[in-house]
Amino acid sequence: MSTTKHRSAVVKVDSDEADKSYEEFATPVKYPKGCGGWSEQRNKKLTIRRYFNQRILHKDGRFSKDLDYILAAQYTVESKQVRDDLQISLRQTRGTLFQNQKLTAGLMKVSENVQAMIRSDAAFRFLKNVRGSPAYWKTVLLDLLAMVRQLGIPTWFLTLSAADMQWPEIIQSIARQYGTTLSSDDIKNMPWEEKCKWLRNNPVTAARQFQHRLDSFFKEYIGGQSNPIGELQDYMIRIEFQARGSPHAHTILWMKGAPKLDINPDEEVVSFIDQYQTCHIPREEEDDELKTLVQSMQKHTHSATCRRSGKCWFKFPHAPSRETVIARPSDEDDPVISSREIEKKQALFLKVRTVM
Numbered sequence: 430m431s432t433t434k435h436r437s438a439v440v441k442v443d444s445d446e447a448d449k450s451y452e453e454f455a456t457p458v459k460y461p462k463g464c465g466g467w468s469e470q471r472n473k474k475l476t477i478r479r480y481f482n483q484r485i486l487h488k489d490g491r492f493s494k495d496l497d498y499i500l501a502a503q504y505t506v507e508s509k510q511v512r513d514d515l516q517i518s519l520r521q522t523r524g525t526l527f528q529n530q531k532l533t534a535g536l537m538k539v540s541e542n543v544q545a546m547i548r549s550d551a552a553f554r555f556l557k558n559v560r561g562s563p564a565y566w567k568t569v570l571l572d573l574l575a576m577v578r579q580l581g582i583p584t585w586f587l588t589l590s591a592a593d594m595q596w597p598e599i600i601q602s603i604a605r606q607y608g609t610t611l612s613s614d615d616i617k618n619m620p621w622e623e624k625c626k627w628l629r630n631n632p633v634t635a636a637r638q639f640q641h642r643l644d645s646f647f648k649e650y651i652g653g654q655s656n657p658i659g660e661l662q663d664y665m666i667r668i669e670f671q672a673r674g675s676p677h678a679h680t681i682l683w684m685k686g687a688p689k690l691d692i693n694p695d696e697e698v699v700s701f702i703d704q705y706q707t708c709h710i711p712r713e714e715e716d717d718e719l720k721t722l723v724q725s726m727q728k729h730t731h732s733a734t735c736r737r738s739g740k741c742w743f744k745f746p747h748a749p750s751r752e753t754v755i756a757r758p759s760d761e762d763d764p765v766i767s768s769r770e771i772e773k774k775q776a777l778f779l780k781v782r783t784v785m
């Protein structure tokens with residue numbers, strides 16, 4: 430925010446409004462003629478979000494390869510979204526009550542009232558359209574709670590991680606944008622750091638590839654006619670990014686006709702789980718390729734991340750079991766007896782883990 434003084438008046442001007450040509454000045458290589466940025470007058474008006482979407486998806490990739498430009502575009506879009514939502518929120522405050530008092534400028538001059546609005550999230554409510562903000566995720570949470578009320582407890586929790594280091598076509602696609610042709614064997618023998626470098630060269634392509642695979646996986650497999658984990662009724666997805674920038678999706682799914690825990694008998698729930706899920710590692714004579722996939726993709730390997738506290742964060746290895754067991758807390762009313770039972774079971778479990 431910049432401040433300009435004119436005689437007795439002080440006029441505050443938003444920094445991006447004061448410098449409408451910041452794109453052309455900051456990245457002259459992308460705008461060699463000094464024009465064509467967001468502030469350019471066009472016959473057909475574009476929203477700022479559609480403008481930057483077109484820029485990042487530009488055919489020659491000059492924008493999608495520049496991390497600084499992508500971050501600047503995100504900042505510009507989100508800051509405008511915040512300003513617009515704030516202006517709408519301020520226009521809608523007439524007659525609004527806070528703690529049984531009419532919301533006025535005088536009320537907001539009291540620091541205790543401001544702190545109360547912050548503690549109750551009322552101060553951030555106007556940010557509900559800004560992705561990633563607390564107000565945005567609160568709206569998502571309310572939507573999720575509404576789905577639970579209508580559909581019941583979700584049937585499955587599923588996490589899908591991007592195997593971008595083992596998807597040669599992603600690195601091949603990015604390499605072609607730089608005039609380099611790589612074979613599958615080249616990528617297979619490529620060092621881990623070099624693979625990361627290629628993915629960082631165009632994060633837009635990597636993210637779009639993951640989104641395309643995720644959409645196709647749900648459309649063709651999870652929601653397909655084969656019903657690999659039951660007939661899909663509804664689902665919700667939240668995508669997060671790991672430290673190195675690799676995306677993964679946390680999903681919860683509701684399946685039609687699935688038995689409900691604590692509503693249907695445990696035998697029905699266990700039978701449903703066993704129908705679609707197993708911890709069995711196939712023998713080589715059964716399916717050698719499937720065995721390789723299970724051991725390489727579905728087997729936990731300790732790392733510095735999971736051992737930050739000295740022990741495995743995910744508590745591997747888990748105790749083996751010949752059958753599916755539904756774990757429930759003790760129904761013993763006496764806390765002393767309950768505590769002793771838990772201690773005995775923990776001691777037994779520790780012996781099993783020590784042997785493993």
